[in-house]
Amino acid sequence: MKVLLAAIALASVGCRLAAAPVTPRVVVLGFDGVDAGIVEQMLAAGQLPNLAALKARGGYTPLLPTVPAQTPVSWATFSTGLDPGGHEIFDFLKRDPADLVPTFAVAEETTAPVLFGRANGFVLAGAALLIFLAAGAVAARWARRRVVLAVFAALGLGAAGSVFAGVRAWLPSERPAVRNNRLGKTFWSEEGARPATVIRMPVTFPPESFPEGRLLSGLGVPDLSGRIGKPAYYTSDPFFTPREGNDFSIELVRLESNTGRQVTKIAGPPGKPFGREGTIDCALALTVSPARDRLTIEAGAEKRDLAPGEWSDWVSLTFRVNPIISVHGYARFRLQSVSPEIGLYLSPIQFDPARLPPGFALSSPSGFARELLERFGRYKTMGWAIDTWSIQSGTLPEDAFLQDVAWTAAQERRMLAALLRERRRLLVHYFEFPD
Numbered sequence: 001m002k003v004l005l006a007a008i009a010l011a012s013v014g015c016r017l018a019a020a021p022v023t024p025r026v027v028v029l030g031f032d033g034v035d036a037g038i039v040e041q042m043l044a045a046g047q048l049p050n051l052a053a054l055k056a057r058g059g060y061t062p063l064l065p066t067v068p069a070q071t072p073v074s075w076a077t078f079s080t081g082l083d084p085g086g087h088e089i090f091d092f093l094k095r096d097p098a099d100l101v102p103t104f105a106v107a108e109e110t111t112a113p114v115l116f117g118r119a120n121g122f123v124l125a126g127a128a129l130l131i132f133l134a135a136g137a138v139a140a141r142w143a144r145r146r147v148v149l150a151v152f153a154a155l156g157l158g159a160a161g162s163v164f165a166g167v168r169a170w171l172p173s174e175r176p177a178v179r180n181n182r183l184g185k186t187f188w189s190e191e192g193a194r195p196a197t198v199i200r201m202p203v204t205f206p207p208e209s210f211p212e213g214r215l216l217s218g219l220g221v222p223d224l225s226g227r228i229g230k231p232a233y234y235t236s237d238p239f240f241t242p243r244e245g246n247d248f249s250i251e252l253v254r255l256e257s258n259t260g261r262q263v264t265k266i267a268g269p270p271g272k273p274f275g276r277e278g279t280i281d282c283a284l285a286l287t288v289s290p291a292r293d294r295l296t297i298e299a300g301a302e303k304r305d306l307a308p309g310e311w312s313d314w315v316s317l318t319f320r321v322n323p324i325i326s327v328h329g330y331a332r333f334r335l336q337s338v339s340p341e342i343g344l345y346l347s348p349i350q351f352d353p354a355r356l357p358p359g360f361a362l363s364s365p366s367g368f369a370r371e372l373l374e375r376f377g378r379y380k381t382m383g384w385a386i387d388t389w390s391i392q393s394g395t396l397p398e399d400a401f402l403q404d405v406a407w408t409a410a411q412e413r414r415m416l417a418a419l420l421r422e423r424r425r426l427l428v429h430y431f432e433f434p435d
Helices: 038-042 051-055 071-080 117-143 148-169 368-378 389-391 399-419
Strands: 005-011 025-031 091-096 100-104 109-112 174-180 198-199 213-216 234-235 253-256 262-270 279-288 295-299 300-306 315-322 325-331 333-337 343-346 426-431
Touching: 038 051, 038 100, 100 109, 117 148, 148 315, 198 399, 213 368, 234 262, 253 262, 262 315, 262 325, 279 315, 279 368, 295 315, 295 333, 300 333, 368 399, 399 426
Parallel strands: 025 426, 198 213, 198 426, 234 253
Antiparallel strands: 005 025, 091 100, 109 174, 234 343, 262 279, 279 295, 295 300, 315 325, 333 343
């Protein structure tokens, strides 16, 4: 059973050598899936000295869990002060009353117009024509010859026709959008809490703006495939079968050979918004070394060379939809084996905060996610940051799973340490990995 633990430290420290007022601060550290009984055992054993110091300075009490005691339900209550009947998040899943098909309860997919929607072709073609007519009018006046305007008008009509055809072929009238199903006002948006910084709190996607606030969304942010997280596993083993029938949560790619060079693909975003079947893919080439002790990975424009047991750094991936639209992300590879069979893991693909699709935001303000990227390097942007599907399916061994957990937690600790030094009135930082 899931039980929340939140350590709340109120700090008003500082030297009062001058008369300048000291702004009180509140720091909230949220740890998902932490059982109060286990915490108390570890406190008694001296294994949590920092938490013990906080406990000694203030109050300490276990929190009563929500019913049901699940991540989205509990944190929605924590954020708003409402019970599930108030914020209307009752589970990870909910059923559509029309057909009783389970869907993700935290948020649901909708659509939003791209630019001018169905009128894109007419508006952009008209804009192209007006540009040529304006340029022609200026040129005709300068040259004092009306024929110049006629030439520009003809060119403008041609350009408008090309723009209209290109827009109809390549620019969709709608794009996927997301609606947060949580109701209620969050405590960090209250006037007395500002300025506030909120990092990875669940059920905050799409991010809501609030005065003097910065928020990086948590649970609810999908990976680039549109899922809560979907890793991939490439193998030449014809007998490999995911454990627990978990072929829905991972992308299993069968390789034709365990030697030489072969070309396959990385499945990217769904093609439906762009009028295409299946997924938008990126080329992937794999080359086994002659000694069968290494694997060279060519993903898009990037190249990595790995030995068994090695992780790559983040690899940039570009999924080209058409000549004017591309979707950008990044992911990490881990080579499990080369011999006797290839086993290659690819993490869920994260949205790149530096190159997000139009209308898609990871943070509020929208540039905050990119600011974190520039300050700390690449980080996991999807809301469910820990890849639990791969260890369940047998595509990621336990030691590699724990390496990924350690990397994820270390990156978030780096962010926390820097954000603490900013001394804003409220800092809320959520950690998923204990769960």
